[in-house]
């Protein structure tokens with residue numbers, strides 16, 4: 082069934098089912114001129130928005146509609162996680178080329194709804210329109226965070242410990258498998274592929290870090306460890322040293338790098354779209370937050386470095402040698418396909 086055949090009203094009816102998962106505070110969901118809802122009183126309202134364009138941010142033929150819906154929402158949820166917030170309402174606008182059919186939209190929404198319901202987030206509205214050429218997806222999320230718990234990029238201080246909430250570089254390896262049209266045969270390749278197409282938003286983890294009051298700065302890893310840590314450094318006016326032998330590299334990524342003769346540390350530093358949280362913690366709170374975090378998630382916070390007052394980013398190797406690194410200096414590790 083082509084989109085033109087069911088009309089706008091039919092489409093709204095079809096897609097709105099299952100969009101409202103948390104009706105409290107919502108006065109009007111999909112179907113009126115505006116969505117209407119109460120924000121959480123006494124909390125800061127967070128708003129994040131993202132625009133995804135076919136051929137720029139994704140290739141339609143390299144992913145499924147379900148995965149595209151899931152990931153489009155996941156990357157926005159990740160920004161709420163990086164501020165320590167809870168996601169509440171999502172708004173989704175799509176411009177669709179004529180050759181797409183209703184089944185594509187059904188699957189796209191199925192992927193979004195699966196993730197939205199897991200994080201108690203309503204899909205509260207948006208717009209659907211025709212596009213002459215490419216598919217365009219715009220998602221906005223409204224969330225909230227208590228004022229005293231909000232995590233920002235500008236609070237890191239000299240001596241703070243830098244942690245990552247998960248492995249780095251997996252997503253980039255997954256993208257490489259897709260771009261090279263590699264058949265997915267092993268469990269390892271499947272894991273790397275999933276890291277790219279079905280990234281985990283660290284919302285629950287962000288809340289635990291925010292509530293601890295131990296985190297001084299936080300960002301989610303979208304562009305890559307070096308790029309995103311540089312954002313914290315710039316906004317906090319500090320430097321940082323990363324420990325090469327402590328960058329968390331998954332076993333599947335180690336095999337991948339071995340097979341393709343990549344240096345796993347370089348690969349992890351320059352990878353993107355991992356959507357792990359990069360968080361800085363004052364040294365006196367580091368042990369406590371690691372223990373709390375492990376007890377809740379049964380997964381460690383990986384200690385990867387320390388904040389310095391050098392104003393530069395350095396990589397310390399196990400033999401003690403130190404090299405200065407810059408975000409642009411690591412661009413050459415990025416494949417030419419990174420933005421596809």
Ligand SMILES: [Mg+2]
Nearest residue numbers: 160163301303
């Ligand atoms: Mg972000």
